Amino acid sequence: MAEETLYSRLRRVIKEPHAAIHRINLSRLPLCLPPNASQPTLYALGLSRYAELYFGVEAEWVACTGEPIEWIAYFDVHQVHAIDDTERVRALLRLLYMPEIPRTKPLEADIAFLSAMNTVRLEQFHAQNPGSRIREQIRQRVRGHPHRLVAYIWIMYSALLYGGDRILGLLKAYPAFWDLSRAELESDRTPTPLSFWHIDDSVTVKEKFRDAMANLDQFLTPKEQEDILDESLLIFLQFNTLTSRLDDEAQQFRDQASAPSS
Template sequence: MDSSPDSNGRPALPVELHAATREKHHALNTSIMARLPLCLPPSTNTPLLYAKGMTVYGQIYFAFEQFLESSLASANQDPRLRDIYQKIYFPSLIRTTRLRHDLDALKSTLDEHLAQEVDQLVKDSQAFFSGVTASLSEKPHVLLSYVWAMYLALFNGGRWIHRQLASAGAEFWGNKTLPLSFWGFEKNDDCGMDGENLKVQFKTAFMEASSLLTDAERDEVIEETKKLFDMCSKMVLYLDNTKSTEPLAQSSDTEPVLSGLSTSTLSMATLWGYVASSFAALRPGYKSAWERRVAMVD
């Protein structure tokens, strides 16, 4: 992927994103590195925490993927934005259907009252979905923030996390077919083994899409990505301390605030922070702590 400056002498957007979020990325990584095992045996004997966490943090995928697909389907879409969206839209990357299928499978293995807890959490986390949608409606070009952070997190951390989750075994997950399709990619010529071909295609397409932004829009994409990291850090800190079960609240500036999730969601909340913090540093030759850790287990 070309990371050379653009025609205005400005660094490529991925390079700017890395520089702007490096400290936040490091801080978040440090705070959650030890928490991944909490949603797996021997810390727990049920996938309830995983189901709750993916219910809540899946809202970000549900929100921006719905926004992307709805925008592409709209006859009134601005031509330049449509061009941007078409470049970053990869059907093989869409996670919504996979995650909903996983969650349905997970709930089917849980006791009735535990499944009801997951269902209640769907309602409680709607403000998170609404907050992301509001941000995108106000500044539709910042969709690049969500696409970049969330899909590269999936590419760079997903394979390792998938292995950790799968290691719990079929008995833990309650089904021989593990409800972990969210983390996978089809092994075909388009995706390659573990999505490597798709990752390269996505990075190239993202560069092409970002070249269509104005300088002001690029600045807003960078700021939105920083907010996304801050949001994940706030989730970790809040969920470490909360014992409330009140519904999710939303602040006046439309940023979702996790103000009502029980401590039972903590384990997967911190796992999601792990995922969201793991998109690769794009400076040539740079390897983050996450990448070095993944390299050691590959």
């Protein structure tokens, strides 16, 4: 019987917590949209919180690999020799990188667009973003242990690659809600404020991403693999904390919106 790979073990370990948080977050999404909401404030609120996790992961990813423009055209995994641990881990993180995946720029554009909409009121939430605290936790846990990024990369980008189309289809049902025309939403490239969910040639990217994950074992020690599995479970605890705080913030917003004006 073939030995189980890190990829298969990771999928098995996160199956239940992933299903649980996916179910919780999907149940919240309709509350942010018509007819339950008349403005995208709650959606913008949630996006701004989860955006911090992507900002944190991508900052650490680039810190470990170097700026992609400097190496991506020359990188060949077959020419990499594990001279030392730093080079070995840098190689595996470069192996996982694809130009279509990073979400920092789309998220910044989406949040800026939403924040500028007349119907969105995020000012009262800007000073206290619980996602920022998790972003700092990611930085602390990854510095000195960059292999742990594998857990974050797999969980956060596979969620987008394998579930993003379904969510984008739901969001596109309300063009006026986003201050967009139907033609804008049906263009080949999804515009802001929903560009976070759009990945060019997502089918090909999904296959390449899965193949890269399936070939990581050669770069990782058994101890590092166990560390990645442990980190994956911690990530879902972070997600649960963030969603719980979002519930509190959303209720706060609803209470403020329904309070009689003085």
